[in-house]
Amino acid sequence: MEKTKEPWWKRSVVYQIYPRSFMDSNGDGIGDLQGIISKLDYLKTLGVDVVWLSPVYDSPNDDNGYDIRDYQAIMQEFGTMDDFDKLIDEANKRDIRIVMDLVVNHTSDEHAWFVESRSSKESKYRDYYIWRDGVDGNPPNNWGSVFSGSAWEKDEQTDSYYLHLFSKKQPDLNWEHEPLRKDIFDMMTFWLDKGIGGFRMDVINFISKDTRLPDGEKHPGQLYGNGSPYFINGPKIHSFLKEMNEKVLSNYDVLTVGETPGASPEDAKVYTNPENQELNMVFTFEHMDLDSGPFEKWDVQPFDLVALKENLEKWQLSLHETGWNSLYWNNHDQPRVVSRFGNDGDYRELSAKMLAICLHMLQGTPYIYQGEEIGMTNVKFANIEDYQDIETLNMYKEKREQGIAHEQIMAGIYAKGRDNARTPMQWTQDGGFTTGTPWIKMNPNTSIINVDDALDNPNSIFYTYQKLIQLRKEHDVIIHGSFELLYPDHPQLFVYKRKMGQEEWLVVANFSKDIQALDWQASAGQKVMISNYDDPQLDGETIELRPYEAFVIRL
DSSP: OOOOOOOOGSOOEEEEEEGGOOOOSSSSSSSOHHHHHHHHHHHHHHTTEEEEEEEOOOOOOOOTTOOOOOOEEEEEEOOOOHHHHHHHHHHHHTEEEEEEEEEEOOOTSHHHHHHHHOOOOOEEEEGOOOOEOOBBTSSSSBBBBSSSSSSEEEETTTTHHHHHHHTTOOBBTTOOOOOHHHHHHHHHHHHTTTTEEEEEEEEEEGSSOTTTTTOOBBOTOOSSSSSSTSSOOOTTTHHHHHHHHHHHHGOOOOOEEEEOOOOOOOHHHHHHHGOOOSSSEEEEEGGGGGGGGGGGGBBBBOHHHHHHHHHHHHHHHHTTTTTBBBBBSTTSSOOOOHHHHOOTTTTTTHHHHHHHHHHHHSSSSEETTTTTTGGGGOOOOSSSSGOOHHHHHHHHHHHHHHHHHHHHHHHHHHHOOOGGTSSSOOBBTTTOSSSSOSSSSSOGGGGOOOHHHHHOOOOOOHHHHHHHHHHHHHHHHHHHHEEEESTOOOEEEEEEEETTTTTTEEEEEEESSSSSEEOOOOOOOOOOEEESSOOOOOSEEEEEEEOEEEEEEEE
16 A cells, blocks of 8 residues: 655745835835845744735725735735745745635625625626625624624615625635635635645635524623624534635645634634645634633733643644644734733843744644744833724724723723734844835834844744754654643643654643642653753753753653
């Protein structure tokens, strides 16, 4: 029996670029494709194999590019299709694949399909979107939008409502309608034929809705019903993905990762089992929701390492030898991990390295978000006017109208707001992102956290990431080994083993600024593979782990 070839993406490390904030080449304050091209050698030095670009398509930018006006055109602020083709070409020369963001749950309300769809109930594009009549002068149901307010918008032209799970400028597409699916598959083929390396699929598990569109449960203090049981992992989601795979993806050797809020490990097994021919991997959200309150993310809860370990263990064990995990701490929608699960004060560098080591030794494909590799932190703008994110601004307005104090709302934004991840990349002590005025303010700490200084310092966070990427390429135990969690109830230590045949690695991470004692049996053949202190003290029957200390031992 022929041994099946290991998919290339199992040994890859992905770097996510938020193009608006990565590098500006022309001084207009907005990052662009030529800016990305100018930094490909930096990414090659880091060692990543794949770059995932957040949307670069033509967009009016209501939700920073996740509202697409034309799927087959480049946003003018980012450059031209020639620039995009050059990016693919220059990336290929460095053995880097470009992965696009596929946003097909919704379009912009300025997309030609929607302009036609709203023009008349008889339009051939009417069924490309989800239209319903109102009920007694009210929306068709009580669902709330992810971005606050109702999920329905009344359209006067045809006196009916369209569904928008996000902004009212992001009407949801109707995947039940076959001509729509064909147009989307043709569009995907257009990009794949250009030579891209795959797709990250935005809220892909929202595309199948329960067509009855029933009311959602209303929780105390909430203005709207929770519609998510009727649009997350909906009734036809697997048939839609299988069709996408059969008609498009199976013709190319590419990476696919689905953003799947609300998906459990059981769901993920189905999505990522190769036999089902749907997706290579999904982004889980469970570990990102552990510090959220029961009804919303802005209700910030204390960090609980025991809960984080229990969650990551569940995903590691569930998908082992069935599907595949994606590994991430941050992205364009999440706050900076060193500010969230680490210590962005006195122990910023140590805790950032600790978090990197802890994550990158797990099984799955790691994703690094721009600036994570230099330990960029959350930002605290005093004025709400300095924030740009639609989710943040809508939430602030809604809560102020409910009489909640400015300071209380800002505390939630400082911890969880999406603009924490969207401040410009810190290249130099002066910023280095643009010669103009950046579209959103820089984090003022660029004078002490920047790429120039990181590259000059052999002990920087950057070189820890570089070494972790190299270890993954060289050692099968990281790719294929089993996972065993030790000390599951320890409130400060994350300790686990990876094992494959005779090879056994131990990963130890102290998530606190306090010294932690660990029972220890030193063995003659042990070798330190990576650590965030120069000299792990590994003799004796117990070892004392210093603040945020982390190391990996080959036993």
